Amino acid sequence: MTITETLLFLHNYRYFPYEKDLARREIEALLSPSEVHRNGQGFKVIGSIDEVALKRLVYFQKYTLDSGFFDTLQHRLETSCLKTGRQKRQSTRYSVHGLHEYKGKFNPQIVRGILNVLGIPPKSTIIDPFCGSGTTLVECSHSEVNALGCDINPLAVFISNAKLQSLSVEAQRLRDILDRLMNNLNLIDKNCLLQIRQSPREDYLRSWFTKEIFVEIECLRIAIENLTGNHKNIFLALASDLLRDYSLQEPLDLRVRRRKTPLPTQSPGEAFQQKAAIFINNLEAAQDVVGVKQEPNYAYLCDSREIIKNSEQWSHRPAYDAAVTSPPYATALPYIDTQRLSLVWLDLATPKDLRFLDANLTGSREFTKKKKNFWAESLKSNRNQLVSEVHSYCCELEEALSDTDGFRRQAVPYLMYRYFSDMQAVFRNILEITKIEAPFALVVGHNHTILSGQRFNIDTPALLKKIAISCGWGHQESIPLQTYHRYSIHSANAVRTETLLILKKP
Ligand SMILES: C[S@@+](CC[C@H](N)C(=O)[O-])C[C@H]1O[C@@H](n2cnc3c(N)ncnc32)[C@H](O)[C@@H]1O
Known part of the structure:
Protein backbone atom coordinates (compact mmCIF):
# COMPACT_ATOMS: atom_id res chain seq x y z
CA MET A 1 0.00 0.00 0.00
CA THR A 2 1.24 3.51 -0.79
CA ILE A 3 0.33 6.50 1.39
CA THR A 4 1.01 10.23 1.07
CA GLU A 5 1.84 11.27 4.63
CA THR A 6 3.05 9.65 7.85
CA LEU A 7 4.30 10.61 11.29
CA LEU A 8 7.39 8.74 12.50
CA PHE A 9 8.05 8.42 16.25
CA LEU A 10 11.55 8.04 17.66
CA HIS A 11 12.18 5.34 20.29
CA ASN A 12 11.95 6.37 23.94
CA TYR A 13 15.60 5.64 24.69
CA ARG A 14 18.55 8.06 24.59
CA TYR A 15 20.12 8.38 21.12
CA PHE A 16 23.77 8.85 20.26
CA PRO A 17 24.22 11.66 17.73
CA TYR A 18 25.09 9.19 14.97
CA GLU A 19 21.83 7.31 15.54
CA LYS A 20 19.84 10.48 14.89
CA ASP A 21 21.92 10.98 11.77
CA LEU A 22 21.23 7.41 10.60
CA ALA A 23 17.52 7.92 11.38
CA ARG A 24 17.43 10.85 8.92
CA ARG A 25 19.37 8.86 6.37
CA GLU A 26 17.10 5.83 6.53
CA ILE A 27 14.07 8.07 5.92
CA GLU A 28 15.76 9.37 2.78
CA ALA A 29 16.96 5.97 1.56
CA LEU A 30 13.87 3.88 2.35
CA LEU A 31 11.03 6.33 1.82
CA SER A 32 12.38 8.74 -0.86
CA PRO A 33 10.17 11.50 0.61
CA SER A 34 9.32 14.77 -1.09
CA GLU A 35 9.31 16.61 2.29
CA VAL A 36 10.58 15.80 5.81
CA HIS A 37 9.73 17.98 8.83
CA ARG A 38 11.05 17.52 12.37
CA ASN A 39 8.25 17.53 14.92
CA GLY A 40 8.12 16.94 18.71
CA GLN A 41 8.52 13.16 18.88
CA GLY A 42 9.98 12.47 15.47
CA PHE A 43 9.33 13.46 11.88
CA LYS A 44 6.45 14.22 9.55
CA VAL A 45 7.14 12.70 6.13
CA ILE A 46 5.30 13.59 2.94
CA GLY A 47 5.56 11.80 -0.38
CA SER A 48 4.57 8.59 -2.06
CA ILE A 49 5.40 6.25 0.83
CA ASP A 50 5.51 2.45 0.76
CA GLU A 51 4.03 0.95 3.93
CA VAL A 52 6.31 -2.10 3.80
CA ALA A 53 9.33 0.21 3.90
CA LEU A 54 7.95 1.94 7.02
CA LYS A 55 8.00 -1.35 8.93
CA ARG A 56 11.72 -1.72 8.18
CA LEU A 57 12.80 1.54 9.85
CA VAL A 58 15.27 0.83 12.67
CA TYR A 59 15.57 4.12 14.53
CA PHE A 60 11.81 4.63 14.85
CA GLN A 61 9.32 2.82 17.03
CA LYS A 62 6.00 3.73 15.36
CA TYR A 63 4.47 5.24 12.27
CA THR A 64 0.98 6.41 11.45
CA LEU A 65 -1.33 5.24 8.71
CA ASP A 66 -4.89 6.46 8.10
CA SER A 67 -6.20 3.79 10.43
CA GLY A 68 -3.90 4.44 13.41
CA PHE A 69 -0.44 3.77 14.88
CA PHE A 70 1.75 0.82 13.89
CA ASP A 71 4.96 -0.59 15.42
CA THR A 72 8.12 -1.04 13.37
CA LEU A 73 9.70 -4.50 13.24
CA GLN A 74 12.65 -3.15 15.26
CA HIS A 75 10.42 -1.87 18.05
CA ARG A 76 8.63 -5.20 18.25
CA LEU A 77 11.96 -7.05 18.42
CA GLU A 78 13.51 -4.74 21.01
CA THR A 79 10.50 -4.73 23.30
CA SER A 80 10.05 -8.48 22.96
CA CYS A 81 12.78 -9.09 25.55
CA LEU A 82 12.25 -6.16 27.88
CA LYS A 83 11.63 -7.10 31.48
CA THR A 84 10.41 -3.79 32.85
CA GLY A 85 9.35 -0.31 31.75
CA ARG A 86 11.39 2.34 30.02
CA GLN A 87 15.06 1.76 29.24
CA LYS A 88 17.72 4.44 29.06
CA ARG A 89 19.49 2.79 26.12
CA GLN A 90 18.22 0.58 23.37
CA SER A 91 17.99 -3.15 24.04
CA THR A 92 20.80 -5.13 22.39
CA ARG A 93 20.06 -8.58 23.81
CA TYR A 94 16.81 -9.32 22.02
CA SER A 95 16.25 -12.45 19.92
CA VAL A 96 19.40 -14.64 19.95
CA HIS A 97 21.91 -11.82 20.52
CA GLY A 98 22.36 -12.75 24.19
CA LEU A 99 23.58 -16.29 23.47
CA HIS A 100 27.27 -15.58 24.13
CA GLU A 101 29.49 -12.61 24.90
CA TYR A 102 31.94 -11.61 22.20
CA LYS A 103 34.49 -8.82 22.31
CA GLY A 104 33.98 -6.21 19.65
CA LYS A 105 30.38 -7.26 19.02
CA PHE A 106 28.34 -4.97 16.76
CA ASN A 107 25.40 -3.19 18.23
CA PRO A 108 22.59 -5.04 16.36
CA GLN A 109 20.67 -1.89 15.42
CA ILE A 110 23.54 -0.53 13.39
CA VAL A 111 23.54 -3.53 11.05
CA ARG A 112 19.96 -3.00 9.94
CA GLY A 113 20.50 0.76 10.01
CA ILE A 114 23.33 0.26 7.51
CA LEU A 115 21.24 -2.12 5.36
CA ASN A 116 18.52 0.53 5.21
CA VAL A 117 20.89 3.38 4.42
CA LEU A 118 22.48 1.26 1.67
CA GLY A 119 19.03 0.38 0.33
CA ILE A 120 19.52 -3.40 0.61
CA PRO A 121 16.08 -5.01 0.10
CA PRO A 122 14.90 -8.40 1.45
CA LYS A 123 16.12 -11.44 -0.55
CA SER A 124 19.46 -9.77 -1.34
CA THR A 125 22.61 -11.67 -0.44
CA ILE A 126 25.37 -10.09 1.58
CA ILE A 127 28.71 -11.14 3.03
CA ASP A 128 30.43 -10.23 6.32
CA PRO A 129 34.14 -11.14 5.99
CA PHE A 130 34.81 -10.61 9.74
CA CYS A 131 31.52 -11.91 11.10
CA GLY A 132 32.59 -12.44 14.74
CA SER A 133 29.63 -13.63 16.78
CA GLY A 134 27.26 -13.24 13.84
CA THR A 135 25.39 -10.00 14.57
CA THR A 136 25.20 -9.14 10.87
CA LEU A 137 24.00 -12.63 9.96
CA VAL A 138 21.31 -12.63 12.65
CA GLU A 139 20.04 -9.16 11.77
CA CYS A 140 19.94 -10.17 8.11
CA SER A 141 17.86 -13.21 9.10
CA HIS A 142 15.43 -10.91 10.91
CA SER A 143 14.97 -8.88 7.76
CA GLU A 144 14.84 -11.72 5.20
CA VAL A 145 18.27 -10.91 3.77
CA ASN A 146 20.50 -13.88 2.89
CA ALA A 147 23.88 -13.54 4.50
CA LEU A 148 27.08 -15.45 4.71
CA GLY A 149 29.85 -14.76 7.16
CA CYS A 150 33.39 -15.84 7.69
CA ASP A 151 35.78 -15.61 10.59
CA ILE A 152 39.18 -17.07 11.33
CA ASN A 153 38.28 -17.69 14.97
CA PRO A 154 36.55 -21.07 15.43
CA LEU A 155 34.66 -19.80 18.48
CA ALA A 156 33.19 -16.92 16.46
CA VAL A 157 31.95 -19.36 13.82
CA PHE A 158 30.58 -21.71 16.48
CA ILE A 159 28.62 -18.93 18.23
CA SER A 160 27.33 -17.49 14.95
CA ASN A 161 26.03 -20.83 13.73
CA ALA A 162 24.49 -21.66 17.12
CA LYS A 163 22.56 -18.36 16.97
CA LEU A 164 21.49 -18.93 13.38
CA GLN A 165 20.44 -22.51 14.07
CA SER A 166 18.34 -21.34 17.05
CA LEU A 167 16.37 -19.04 14.77
CA SER A 168 15.34 -22.08 12.75
CA VAL A 169 14.09 -24.23 15.67
CA GLU A 170 10.76 -23.66 17.41
CA GLY A 291 8.68 -16.35 12.56
CA VAL A 292 10.81 -19.50 12.56
CA LYS A 293 13.46 -19.26 9.85
CA GLN A 294 13.42 -21.99 7.22
CA GLU A 295 16.83 -21.52 5.65
CA PRO A 296 19.25 -20.13 8.19
CA ASN A 297 22.17 -17.94 7.19
CA TYR A 298 25.57 -19.47 7.75
CA ALA A 299 29.10 -18.72 8.98
CA TYR A 300 32.25 -20.40 7.64
CA LEU A 301 35.63 -20.83 9.29
CA CYS A 302 37.74 -18.89 6.85
CA ASP A 303 40.60 -16.44 6.65
CA SER A 304 39.18 -13.44 4.82
CA ARG A 305 42.62 -12.72 3.35
CA GLU A 306 42.08 -15.96 1.41
CA ILE A 307 38.36 -15.87 0.93
CA ILE A 308 38.49 -16.60 -2.80
CA LYS A 309 40.50 -19.79 -2.37
CA ASN A 310 38.52 -20.93 0.69
CA SER A 311 35.09 -20.19 -0.69
CA GLU A 312 35.57 -22.69 -3.50
CA GLN A 313 34.42 -25.37 -1.03
CA TRP A 314 31.35 -23.48 0.19
CA SER A 315 27.96 -24.87 -0.76
CA HIS A 316 26.63 -21.43 -1.58
CA ARG A 317 28.80 -18.98 -3.48
CA PRO A 318 26.76 -16.26 -5.15
CA ALA A 319 27.87 -12.87 -6.40
CA TYR A 320 27.06 -10.71 -3.40
CA ASP A 321 24.81 -7.65 -3.46
CA ALA A 322 26.75 -5.98 -0.64
CA ALA A 323 29.32 -6.50 2.11
CA VAL A 324 28.88 -5.24 5.68
CA THR A 325 31.46 -5.71 8.39
CA SER A 326 33.38 -4.40 11.37
CA PRO A 327 37.00 -5.39 10.78
CA PRO A 328 39.38 -5.94 13.69
CA TYR A 329 41.22 -2.96 15.09
CA ALA A 330 44.64 -2.19 13.65
CA THR A 331 46.08 -3.46 16.90
CA ALA A 332 43.32 -5.82 17.83
CA LEU A 333 41.34 -6.35 20.96
CA PRO A 334 42.51 -9.50 22.72
CA TYR A 335 39.74 -11.62 21.20
CA ILE A 336 41.34 -14.96 21.85
CA ASP A 337 42.64 -14.21 25.36
CA THR A 338 39.22 -14.01 26.92
CA GLN A 339 37.98 -16.97 24.88
CA ARG A 340 40.70 -19.48 25.65
CA LEU A 341 38.61 -21.51 28.09
CA SER A 342 35.70 -21.76 25.64
CA LEU A 343 37.95 -22.69 22.72
CA VAL A 344 39.54 -25.53 24.70
CA TRP A 345 36.37 -26.68 26.51
CA LEU A 346 34.46 -26.89 23.23
CA ASP A 347 37.40 -28.74 21.66
CA LEU A 348 37.71 -26.05 18.99
CA ALA A 349 41.41 -25.63 19.74
CA THR A 350 44.11 -27.37 21.74
CA PRO A 351 45.96 -25.30 24.34
CA LYS A 352 48.92 -25.39 21.98
CA ASP A 353 46.86 -23.92 19.12
CA LEU A 354 45.89 -20.84 21.12
CA ARG A 355 49.01 -18.80 20.48
CA PHE A 356 48.98 -19.59 16.80
CA LEU A 357 45.32 -18.60 16.56
CA ASP A 358 46.04 -15.29 18.23
CA ALA A 359 49.11 -14.54 16.13
CA ASN A 360 47.21 -15.30 12.93
CA LEU A 361 44.43 -12.76 13.46
CA THR A 362 44.43 -9.65 11.33
CA GLY A 363 45.48 -6.86 13.68
CA SER A 364 47.19 -9.23 16.13
CA ARG A 365 49.75 -7.73 18.48
CA GLU A 366 51.57 -11.05 18.82
CA PHE A 367 54.91 -10.73 17.04
CA THR A 368 57.98 -12.96 17.25
CA LYS A 369 61.37 -11.42 16.57
CA LYS A 370 61.53 -13.32 13.27
CA LYS A 371 58.13 -12.04 12.17
CA LYS A 372 59.05 -8.53 13.19
CA ASN A 373 62.18 -8.66 11.03
CA PHE A 374 60.18 -10.00 8.10
CA TRP A 375 57.66 -7.16 8.33
CA ALA A 376 60.39 -4.56 8.85
CA GLU A 377 61.89 -5.74 5.56
CA SER A 378 58.43 -5.68 3.95
CA LEU A 379 57.90 -2.10 5.04
CA LYS A 380 61.32 -1.09 3.77
CA SER A 381 60.72 -2.47 0.28
CA ASN A 382 56.95 -1.90 0.36
CA ARG A 383 56.66 -5.56 -0.55
CA ASN A 384 52.85 -5.47 -0.75
CA GLN A 385 52.80 -2.29 -2.81
CA LEU A 386 50.56 -0.36 -0.47
CA VAL A 387 49.42 3.00 -1.78
CA SER A 388 52.15 5.60 -1.17
CA GLU A 389 50.32 7.65 1.53
CA VAL A 390 49.80 4.55 3.67
CA HIS A 391 53.32 3.27 3.11
CA SER A 392 54.74 6.72 3.98
CA TYR A 393 52.63 6.87 7.11
CA CYS A 394 54.05 3.54 8.35
CA CYS A 395 57.56 4.84 7.52
CA GLU A 396 56.81 8.00 9.53
CA LEU A 397 55.90 5.84 12.52
CA GLU A 398 59.14 3.90 12.06
CA GLU A 399 61.18 7.11 11.97
CA ALA A 400 59.58 8.24 15.22
CA LEU A 401 60.91 5.19 17.10
CA SER A 402 63.71 5.62 19.60
CA ASP A 403 65.56 3.46 22.10
CA THR A 404 63.14 4.53 24.80
CA ASP A 405 60.39 2.45 23.12
CA GLY A 406 60.12 -1.15 24.35
CA PHE A 407 59.68 -4.28 22.14
CA ARG A 408 55.91 -3.84 21.75
CA ARG A 409 56.17 -0.21 20.69
CA GLN A 410 59.13 -0.97 18.41
CA ALA A 411 56.80 -3.37 16.59
CA VAL A 412 53.98 -0.86 15.99
CA PRO A 413 55.06 0.43 12.51
CA TYR A 414 55.45 -3.14 11.24
CA LEU A 415 52.19 -4.30 12.83
CA MET A 416 50.47 -1.41 11.10
CA TYR A 417 52.06 -2.29 7.77
CA ARG A 418 50.96 -5.91 8.19
CA TYR A 419 47.43 -4.82 9.14
CA PHE A 420 47.08 -2.58 6.09
CA SER A 421 48.49 -5.33 3.85
CA ASP A 422 45.90 -7.77 5.24
CA MET A 423 43.09 -5.30 4.68
CA GLN A 424 44.30 -4.67 1.15
CA ALA A 425 43.89 -8.41 0.46
CA VAL A 426 40.34 -8.28 1.86
CA PHE A 427 39.39 -5.23 -0.26
CA ARG A 428 40.64 -7.04 -3.37
CA ASN A 429 38.78 -10.24 -2.49
CA ILE A 430 35.47 -8.57 -1.74
CA LEU A 431 35.72 -6.56 -4.95
CA GLU A 432 36.02 -9.82 -6.86
CA ILE A 433 33.00 -11.56 -5.31
CA THR A 434 30.49 -8.69 -5.28
CA LYS A 435 28.20 -7.48 -8.05
CA ILE A 436 28.76 -4.29 -10.01
CA GLU A 437 27.69 -1.24 -7.94
CA ALA A 438 27.64 -3.32 -4.76
CA PRO A 439 28.28 -1.26 -1.61
CA PHE A 440 30.81 -2.30 1.03
CA ALA A 441 30.18 -0.79 4.48
CA LEU A 442 32.80 -1.03 7.22
CA VAL A 443 32.56 0.19 10.81
CA VAL A 444 36.18 1.07 11.53
CA GLY A 445 37.78 2.11 14.81
CA HIS A 446 40.45 4.79 15.19
CA ASN A 447 43.74 4.01 16.90
CA HIS A 448 46.49 5.81 18.66
CA THR A 449 50.00 4.96 19.73
CA ILE A 450 52.78 6.66 21.66
CA LEU A 451 56.26 6.50 20.17
CA SER A 452 59.22 8.29 21.78
CA GLY A 453 56.73 9.97 24.08
CA GLN A 454 54.85 11.48 21.13
CA ARG A 455 51.18 10.62 20.59
CA PHE A 456 50.11 9.52 17.10
CA ASN A 457 46.39 9.49 16.36
CA ILE A 458 46.09 6.90 13.63
CA ASP A 459 43.17 7.69 11.35
CA THR A 460 42.62 4.07 10.35
CA PRO A 461 39.36 4.76 8.45
CA ALA A 462 41.06 7.40 6.25
CA LEU A 463 44.03 5.11 5.58
CA LEU A 464 41.74 2.16 4.78
CA LYS A 465 39.80 4.40 2.42
CA LYS A 466 43.01 5.14 0.48
CA ILE A 467 43.82 1.44 0.26
CA ALA A 468 40.28 0.59 -0.87
CA ILE A 469 40.43 3.22 -3.62
CA SER A 470 43.81 1.90 -4.76
CA CYS A 471 42.19 -1.56 -5.04
CA GLY A 472 39.46 -0.23 -7.34
CA TRP A 473 36.66 0.70 -4.91
CA GLY A 474 34.87 4.03 -5.18
CA HIS A 475 34.47 6.04 -1.97
CA GLN A 476 30.91 7.11 -1.25
CA GLU A 477 31.02 8.53 2.24
CA SER A 478 32.68 8.40 5.65
CA ILE A 479 30.17 8.93 8.44
CA PRO A 480 31.47 9.55 11.99
CA LEU A 481 29.89 7.35 14.66
CA GLN A 482 30.43 9.28 17.87
CA THR A 483 30.41 7.59 21.27
CA TYR A 484 29.70 4.22 19.81
CA HIS A 485 30.84 1.66 22.38
CA ARG A 486 32.07 -1.64 21.03
CA TYR A 487 32.00 -3.14 24.49
CA SER A 488 31.52 -1.76 27.93
CA ILE A 489 33.24 -3.99 30.45
CA HIS A 490 36.06 -1.49 30.86
CA SER A 491 34.57 1.75 29.76
CA ALA A 492 38.01 3.36 29.92
CA ASN A 493 39.02 1.04 27.08
CA ALA A 494 35.81 1.41 25.11
CA VAL A 495 36.37 2.94 21.71
CA ARG A 496 34.56 6.23 21.41
CA THR A 497 35.04 7.23 17.83
CA GLU A 498 34.40 4.99 14.88
CA THR A 499 33.67 5.70 11.26
CA LEU A 500 31.19 4.11 8.93
CA LEU A 501 33.15 3.86 5.70
CA ILE A 502 30.92 3.32 2.68
CA LEU A 503 32.53 2.12 -0.55
CA LYS A 504 30.98 1.24 -3.86
CA LYS A 505 32.14 -1.14 -6.55
CA PRO A 506 32.27 0.76 -9.85
C1 LIG B 1 35.32 -6.56 15.37
S1 LIG B 1 35.22 -8.28 15.35
C2 LIG B 1 33.71 -8.56 14.52
C3 LIG B 1 32.57 -8.56 15.49
C4 LIG B 1 31.23 -8.83 14.85
N1 LIG B 1 30.78 -7.71 14.06
C5 LIG B 1 30.19 -9.18 15.89
O1 LIG B 1 29.14 -8.55 15.94
O2 LIG B 1 30.43 -10.08 16.70
C6 LIG B 1 36.43 -8.71 14.16
C7 LIG B 1 36.51 -10.19 13.88
O3 LIG B 1 37.49 -10.39 12.86
C8 LIG B 1 38.01 -11.71 13.05
N2 LIG B 1 39.23 -11.83 12.24
C9 LIG B 1 40.46 -11.33 12.49
N3 LIG B 1 41.30 -11.63 11.49
C10 LIG B 1 40.58 -12.32 10.57
C11 LIG B 1 40.89 -12.88 9.29
N4 LIG B 1 42.10 -12.78 8.76
N5 LIG B 1 39.90 -13.50 8.61
C12 LIG B 1 38.65 -13.61 9.13
N6 LIG B 1 38.32 -13.11 10.35
C13 LIG B 1 39.26 -12.46 11.05
C14 LIG B 1 38.18 -11.81 14.55
O4 LIG B 1 38.22 -13.16 14.94
C15 LIG B 1 36.93 -11.08 15.04
O5 LIG B 1 35.90 -11.99 15.28
Missing part, protein backbone atom coordinates in the same frame (compact mmCIF):
# COMPACT_ATOMS: atom_id res chain seq x y z
CA ALA A 171 11.53 -22.26 20.85
CA GLN A 172 9.18 -24.75 22.50
CA ARG A 173 11.22 -27.60 21.06
CA LEU A 174 14.36 -26.20 22.70
CA ARG A 175 12.44 -25.81 25.97
CA ASP A 176 11.44 -29.49 25.89
CA ILE A 177 15.04 -30.50 25.22
CA LEU A 178 16.25 -28.30 28.08
CA ASP A 179 13.75 -29.94 30.46
CA ARG A 180 14.91 -33.40 29.44
CA LEU A 181 18.53 -32.36 29.85
CA MET A 182 18.05 -30.93 33.33
CA ASN A 183 15.99 -33.93 34.48
CA ASN A 184 18.78 -36.28 33.46
CA LEU A 185 21.81 -34.27 34.50
CA ASN A 186 22.12 -36.11 37.81
CA LEU A 187 22.34 -39.45 36.03
CA ILE A 188 25.80 -38.67 34.64
CA ASP A 189 28.41 -40.65 36.55
CA LYS A 190 30.65 -38.11 38.27
CA ASN A 191 33.08 -40.71 39.55
CA CYS A 192 34.86 -41.19 36.26
CA LEU A 193 35.47 -37.43 36.11
CA LEU A 194 37.05 -37.36 39.55
CA GLN A 195 39.93 -39.45 38.25
CA ILE A 196 42.53 -37.31 36.59
CA ARG A 197 43.29 -38.29 33.02
CA GLN A 198 46.33 -36.72 31.50
CA SER A 199 45.55 -34.86 28.31
CA PRO A 200 46.50 -31.34 27.22
CA ARG A 201 42.82 -30.35 27.24
CA GLU A 202 42.15 -31.69 30.70
CA ASP A 203 45.42 -30.39 32.18
CA TYR A 204 44.63 -26.94 30.83
CA LEU A 205 41.05 -26.87 32.08
CA ARG A 206 41.93 -28.30 35.50
CA SER A 207 44.45 -25.50 35.93
CA TRP A 208 41.68 -22.91 35.50
CA PHE A 209 38.81 -24.48 37.48
CA THR A 210 38.45 -25.81 41.00
CA LYS A 211 38.10 -29.60 41.09
CA GLU A 212 34.38 -29.41 41.96
CA ILE A 213 33.55 -26.95 39.20
CA PHE A 214 35.60 -28.87 36.65
CA VAL A 215 33.54 -31.99 37.41
CA GLU A 216 30.27 -30.05 37.14
CA ILE A 217 31.03 -28.39 33.82
CA GLU A 218 32.29 -31.64 32.34
CA CYS A 219 29.11 -33.43 33.48
CA LEU A 220 27.10 -30.71 31.84
CA ARG A 221 29.06 -31.08 28.60
CA ILE A 222 28.62 -34.87 28.53
CA ALA A 223 24.90 -34.52 29.23
CA ILE A 224 24.48 -31.93 26.47
CA GLU A 225 26.39 -34.06 24.00
CA ASN A 226 24.31 -37.15 24.80
CA LEU A 227 20.87 -35.68 25.26
CA THR A 228 20.37 -32.75 22.92
CA GLY A 229 20.88 -34.40 19.52
CA ASN A 230 21.23 -32.00 16.59
CA HIS A 231 20.76 -29.04 18.91
CA LYS A 232 23.83 -29.68 21.02
CA ASN A 233 25.80 -26.70 19.69
CA ILE A 234 23.12 -24.29 20.89
CA PHE A 235 23.30 -25.69 24.43
CA LEU A 236 27.09 -25.98 24.39
CA ALA A 237 27.33 -22.33 23.36
CA LEU A 238 25.02 -21.33 26.22
CA ALA A 239 27.16 -23.27 28.69
CA SER A 240 30.38 -21.94 27.22
CA ASP A 241 29.26 -18.38 27.96
CA LEU A 242 29.36 -19.18 31.70
CA LEU A 243 32.85 -20.68 31.77
CA ARG A 244 34.79 -17.55 32.57
CA ASP A 245 32.41 -16.66 35.40
CA TYR A 246 33.17 -20.00 37.05
CA SER A 247 36.88 -20.10 36.30
CA LEU A 248 39.90 -18.95 38.26
CA GLN A 249 40.36 -16.14 35.74
CA GLU A 250 39.13 -12.68 36.64
CA PRO A 251 35.93 -12.77 34.56
CA LEU A 252 35.68 -9.11 33.59
CA ASP A 253 39.35 -8.64 32.80
CA LEU A 254 40.22 -8.31 29.12
CA ARG A 255 43.49 -10.13 29.77
CA VAL A 256 44.01 -13.46 31.50
CA ARG A 257 44.63 -12.68 35.16
CA ARG A 258 44.22 -14.81 38.27
CA ARG A 259 40.89 -14.26 39.98
CA LYS A 260 40.58 -11.98 43.02
CA THR A 261 36.78 -11.75 43.18
CA PRO A 262 34.81 -14.63 44.80
CA LEU A 263 33.29 -17.42 42.70
CA PRO A 264 29.51 -17.25 42.16
CA THR A 265 27.43 -18.95 44.83
CA GLN A 266 24.95 -20.45 42.36
CA SER A 267 26.04 -23.81 40.86
CA PRO A 268 27.07 -23.84 37.16
CA GLY A 269 24.16 -26.22 36.42
CA GLU A 270 21.61 -23.82 37.91
CA ALA A 271 23.19 -20.83 36.16
CA PHE A 272 23.06 -22.74 32.87
CA GLN A 273 19.40 -23.65 33.34
CA GLN A 274 18.53 -20.03 34.12
CA LYS A 275 20.50 -18.64 31.19
CA ALA A 276 19.07 -21.20 28.77
CA ALA A 277 15.51 -20.49 29.93
CA ILE A 278 15.94 -16.72 29.39
CA PHE A 279 17.52 -17.34 26.00
CA ILE A 280 14.62 -19.56 24.91
CA ASN A 281 12.06 -17.01 26.14
CA ASN A 282 13.78 -14.28 24.13
CA LEU A 283 13.93 -16.55 21.11
CA GLU A 284 10.24 -17.36 21.42
CA ALA A 285 9.34 -13.67 21.69
CA ALA A 286 11.45 -12.89 18.61
CA GLN A 287 9.90 -15.78 16.68
CA ASP A 288 6.47 -14.29 17.42
CA VAL A 289 7.71 -11.25 15.48
CA VAL A 290 9.84 -12.72 12.67
